[in-house]
Amino acid sequence: MGDGSMKFNKVAKLVSLACGGVVALSAPTYAAEKDEDTVERIEVTGSRLKRVDMEGASPVTTITAEDMATAGFATVGDALRSSSLNSFGSYGGTSNNSWSSQATIQLKGASASHTLTLLDGKRMAKSPVLGGGATNINTIPTAAVERIEILTDGASAIYGTDAIAGVINIILKKDFEGVEVKIRAEQPDADGGGDNHSASFTGGLSTDKGNLMFTIEHFKKSGIVMNERPYTAAHAIDGEDPSVFQSWIGISPTGRTVNTGPNGGWENHAPFTNAGLDCADVYGDAFKGPLSDSDWAGESYCGYDYTTSAYLDVDQERTSTLLNYTYNISDDIELTARAYWASNVTTDVSAPIPGTIRFDEDMPAYTTAAGLDLRAVPEGGSMKYRFDTAGNRVRETTDSIYDFLVGLDGTTDSFDWNASASYNRYDVFKWGTGYQLIGATTDLVGGWDDDTNSFEGWDPRDPNSEAPAGATANSDARLTSSALEIDGGLSFELFELAGGATGLYVGASYREEKLDSQVDALDEAGLIAGGSGGAGGSGERDVKAIFMEMAFPVLDNLEVNLAARYDEYSDFGGTFNPQVSVRYNVLEPLLIRASWGTGFRAPTLEDLNQSASVGVGTVTNYLKCYEDGMDIKGCQIENEIPISVNRNENLGPEESESYNIGMVWDITDNFNMSVDYWSLETEGLIGSILNDEIVRAQAELWKAADEAGQPRPDISAIYPGTSVSQDGSGKLSSVTNIKQNIGLSERQGIDAKFASTFETEMGDFKLGLAWSHYLKYTDSSPEGGVQTISRNLSGTEYYPDDRVNFSANYLVGDHSLFYQADYIDHQSTDDENDNGSYHQIDSIVYHTLSYSYTMPWNNIVSAGINNLTDEEPSFRANGTYDSDTYDIIGRTYWVSFSQTF
Structure with missing residues (x-):
């Protein structure tokens, strides 16, 4: 692009005007005095053409490392999941499932596989746990991050698959010089679990020829057992009869309960008949009852309190290292090399496996040596049995990520060029113990011996009858995904228009993807109760792509951009995706922007x-x-x-069409705002x-x-x-x-951001507000062979239609006081209350307060409180909640210290 484009553009700051909160705006287009001698072009997420402006035709939100530290986020994943742009919440690594080592981001409330995650503009490793369809944002070393750019527009014409709802681009530190040591610790107010701590070391060297940066970070957090939080501990619903099983939350009927089967009327009862004993006396403190059944008079259960052992959140320990190197081979060629490794060990604990034991013979009534009167069970009956005798189910998952990049950037008198080669690999090993071998328990049950007039072998009704070996088994898995990519491109200036030179970028890429997902033979056969089930299989493919971008500065204040990309997949064929965008400065401080484009997500190798x-x-x-x-x-x-x-x-492929219409207004030098209306339609959802x-x-x-x-x-x-x-x-x-x-879906919404600064004699104030409002969300489901479109689900359960982040930062001298409020709107449900009204899931506000002091010796000490008012999740009518949306840790206190040399 020629110098003419500089007449109405200036270099946008990389740090938001709002800074000090994750509600950051991209800086105002006209935030500083023009200095054309220092103007340089930069590459912004959403375009391969280097530009003078950071505020382009597509909306980009920036979160800096300082933002994350000030707001008290322990990880990059925490910061992204708390953003108002993560509309309906996203998975954050909760327990009792095969995803417990993972965390995701879901822009616009779309699937996690519809958000593309980049590391310095290159694809991050895809997690095989997620089928190779999304990135695990739990693995990124926070200390190495300079900023995060969030593009909330479709970008398949630029980046290819997955960029349907938007792009997360994590920008790493590169020109750091010196040594920095950081330590951080966080402790919940509640007793038990949820604490975390981290430490990092960063070193950097810079010369006239380039720079070298190295980071190593260690992060560890402890799990939370369900009964360590009052809302997930076993409890009777307020106003309900605690002697009735249906009145309880956190109690499973699979404790110790016999069913008399076809020869006894199919009745459920506690396995013993002693009038003076309860289930805890007989089987241990985790058992509850006997509890009656409101649906079946005269029946009862020995229920099991699984909250005493099952995790609400997991243990996690991560070590990551990153090496970034740049070297100026000549005045016109720069070499970039990067190596990244992370190991993430997650321990997930579930309650002992529940199972059903079928009795092929009569189980007679008799009195044990301990005086327990056992209930008779006719042949064909069964017993709901919690295998606490085998211990908890424990799954340890080790995620190992390797990422390597070598790139060259060059310039000539006629064109600029770039070329790179990258390779990433994501290995997962899961080791699970305490699972049940389906069908084995029936064969292990003993029987009545008429000769000895006693029961011989294992009697599951009797707590003192030792369960034999052979009822439990492991559940293990090994998963690997990898990608090798080579790409490059050229950028030219073509012809002059009224606003400057037309820019063109053309490029091509080649990528090889592999997936290998295997589980143990018993899991594969479906013989492990509560195990992993079938494997993801093995597959590989290659992807060839060509792409281009053109920027037409039609006038000094009007620019039209065209982009197009064709991807050819070896396993399903090709797909072409165009994009058109326009930015127009109506007045010097007022920018109008619009974009339209198509997108796609390729079926994953696991899908195929x-x-x-x-x-x-x-x-x-x-x-x-x-x-x-x-x-x-x-x-x-x-x-x-x-x-x-x-x-x-x-x-x-899944296919999409999206458009965005918005404005950016720098109202004054100290106040700017942006408002964008967006629409996203998808079809062919898998x-x-x-x-x-x-x-x-x-x-x-x-x-x-x-x-x-x-x-x-x-x-x-x-x-x-x-x-x-x-x-x-x-x-x-x-x-x-x-x-x-x-599948089909249609989504529409509005994203608005406001930022301001005020300088006073008493100090500086920085304010920021980010508001995401959902207007429409529909999806489809087949009913009787006919595709049926849902009603507008925005504002209903799971789909809050408003999320707001507000931040205020007061700075005076070396002191900084920060406040942030995160608002999640209420949701309507179809659950009817006793008075005939419909239950509403309440709105919620999370408050954060922190203080930082910059000391005279190049060090900073900070302390804060997250979830200041100790808000519990907002509950459904039955007392449950959506863990993807709400905080489960509770109020926490944290402190951090950094020292720079």
């Missing part, structure tokens, strides 16, 4: 290669209802059958069809064909790769399912 798995589930038999002349929709006949889930090698839907759609096809006098078509005509089978009596015998490109 996941190994087939077989499980057992209950499915509604709509076919039988139709054949018997009953209403299909109201069918209540159910069959328990094998369900096969197969791979679909014919999946296509998902699994409900098993009931497959059978119902088959019944609807039969009905339509019969009414038309046509042959009955197979369900595969609507859902390719699926099938339904029946036996001779009309019972379902099997269902085959498969992933499909079946």
Whole structure:
């Protein structure tokens, strides 16, 4: 671009005017006096063309390292997940699932796989735990981060797959000189769990020829057991009868409960009949009852309090190192080299495995040597049994990430050029103990011996009868994903327009991706209760791409940008994505911007290669209802059958169309604002069809064909790769399912940001506000073979339509006082209260307060309180909550210290 473009643009600051809070705005377009002699072009997230301005045609929000430290965030993941741009919340690494080592970011409330995460403009390693579809933001070393740029616009025309909802670009420190040591500790107010601490060392050298920076960081946090927080500890619902099982939260019926089966009326009872004993006396403190059943008079349970052992949040320990090196080979060529490694060890504890033991023989009533009167269970009966005798389920996950980059940037009299090669690899090993081998327990049960007139072998009703070995097994997995990418491009100035020279960037890339996801043989066969299930399979592919950008400075105050990209995948074909954007300065301080583009997400290697798995589930038999002349929709006949889930090698990409219209207004030198309206429509979303839907759609096809006098078509005509089978009596015998490109969604919203500074004799004040408002969110689901669009879900459960971040920073001399408020709006639900009204999930405000003092010896000490008012999550009518949206740690106190030499 020529000097003409400098007539109406200035270099935007990289640090927000609001600074001191994560509600940062990009700096005002006209925030400083013009100095054309010092103007340089910079590359901004969302474009490969280097520009004079940071405020472009697409909205970019900046969070600096100082912002994160001041606001008390322990990790990069915490800062991103707290942003108002993370509209509906995102997964943060909670326990009792196979994702417990992960954390994600979901811009615009879209899928985590619709947000692309970059490290200095290059793709970060994708996590195989997430199927290779998203990045684990838990692995990034906070000490190495200079800033984070968040692009809230579709960008597939620039970056390719995944950039549907936006892009997170983590910019690393590069020109650091000296030594910096940081330590930080955080302690919750609540007793037990949730504390964390970290330490980092950063060193840097700079010369006229380049610089070298090295960072090593260690982070550790302790897990939280569920009963260490009052809202997840077992408790009876207020006003409910605590002697009734249904009144409790945190109590499972799978404790010690026998069922008399077909020969005893299918009744549930505590396994003993002693009138003076309760379940805790017999089986231990974690057991509750006997509790009666409000649905079945005369029946009872020995329930199990799983909150005494199950984790609410996980133990995590991470060590990461990063080396960044730049060297000026000549005045016109710069070498960049980067190496990054992280190891993240996560320990997740679940309560002992619950299981059902079936009795092939009569279990007679008798009195044990300890005086326990055991209840008889007829042949064919069973027992709900918590395997606390085998200990808790413990899953240790080790994530190891390797990332290497070598790049060259050069300039000539005619053009600029760049080339790079990068390789990243993400390895995961999961080691799980305390799981149940399905089917083994029945064979291990003993029986009554008439010769000795006693019970011989294991009697699960008797707490003093030792369970034999062989009922438990491990659940292990090994997963790996990797990517090798080579790319490069050239940028030119073509012809002059009224506003300056037209800029062109053309480039190409080649990428190889691999995924290998394997679980142990018993897990693969579905024989481990509570295990990992089927594996992600193995696959590889290559991706070739060509792309271009053009910037047309039509006038001094009007610029039109065009971008286009074509990607060719070896496993599903090609996709072309264009983008058009415009920025127009109506007045010198008032910028109007607009953009339109298409995007895509390629099916992951797991989507295309996941190994087939077989499980057992209950499915509604709509076919039988139709054949018997009953209403299909109201069918209540159910069959328990094998369900096969197969791979679909014919999946296509998910596709999107997005546009953004907004304005940026530098009202004064000390106050600026931006407002952007955005729309995102997606189609072909990859998902699994409900098993009931497959059978119902088959019944609807039969009905339509019969009414038309046509042959009955197979369900595969609507859902390719699926099938339904029946036996001779009309019972379902099997269902085959498969992933499909079946989903649609439409999203619309407004993002607004305000920032201001005030300099007074008493000190400086910096204020910032970021507000994200959802206008519309609809999705689709097939019903009877017909795609049905949902009502507008914005503002309903899981989908708060407003999130606000407000920050205020007061600086005087070497002192800084900071306050931040994070607001999450209320949500309506379909749950009806006792008075006939509908339950509403309350809005919530989290408050943060911190203080920093810059000492005279190049050191800074800071202290703060997060969640100042100790807010609990906002609850549904049944007392549960959405862990993706709300804080589970509670009020915490933190302190940090940094020393620079």
